[in-house]
Amino acid sequence: MFTSTTLKKLTLGNLLCLCISLSAQSNGIFHGGISDGFAMSCAGTTSVIAMPVTMVSFDGVCNKKQVQLAWRTAVEINSSHFILERSYSGTSWEFVSKINSVGNAAHLSRYSFNDKLDGTNRRAYYRLKQVDNDGNNEYSKIIKIEACQLEAVDFSIYPNPAQGKINFVYKGNPAQVQSFEICNMIGEVLYTSNQFESSLNISTLPSGVYFVRLGLIDKSLTQKLLVGNSN
Secondary structure (H helix, E strand, C coil): CEEEEEEEEEEEEEEEEEEEEECCCCCCCCCCCHCCECCCCCCCCEEEEECCCEEEEEEEEEEEEEEEEEEEEECCCEEEEEEEEECCCCCCCEEEEEEECCCCCCCCCCEEEEEECCCCCCCCEEEEEEEEEEEEEEEEEEEEECCCCCCCCCEECCCECCCCEEEEEEECCCHHHHEEEEEEECCCCEEEEEEEEECCEECCCCHHHHHHHEEEECCCEEEEEEEEECC
């Protein structure tokens, strides 16, 4: 609670500061406004208070099984670095990385970091710890990233083993499928298509082990197919 009568924003080089002149009021309470003696002046006894780092945004998105994190600051004074922390529970946090900050700036500063998760299909939480040169620190808001992980479950076959009609499930974008192939054990291509097939009749295939391969733009996915009663 202020008992001060004067307050003014000053710019000292790259530092954004507040000048506060202290004087007691009859009731000891500062209500704000001219009636309480508020004046844009730094005359008299003053204290200089450095404004904290001003966080504009902190966001993250999933891209190719990595979390792309980005944040922006509008003002930085006496800032040393950021500590990026991750949690899978939202309560227990672990260190991810230390990112050096600009330090002192009165302009927009941008930061980014790519975090590769541990291969499990679950959500992750992130927060930033901003640390000053004098050791003081402050935490950002917590953001939640839904899992964007495993390829192994993206492509599946059922029933398997199979006879007659067989079904294929691909959880990605079918438009990214450039080739769809069924091969035998020695790599011979027995069936091919330039688009994803959701079902096929394989009654003409002899019993045995086969491989179904999806060729995507930047990778391929392969699943083993058992025809008949093969083990």
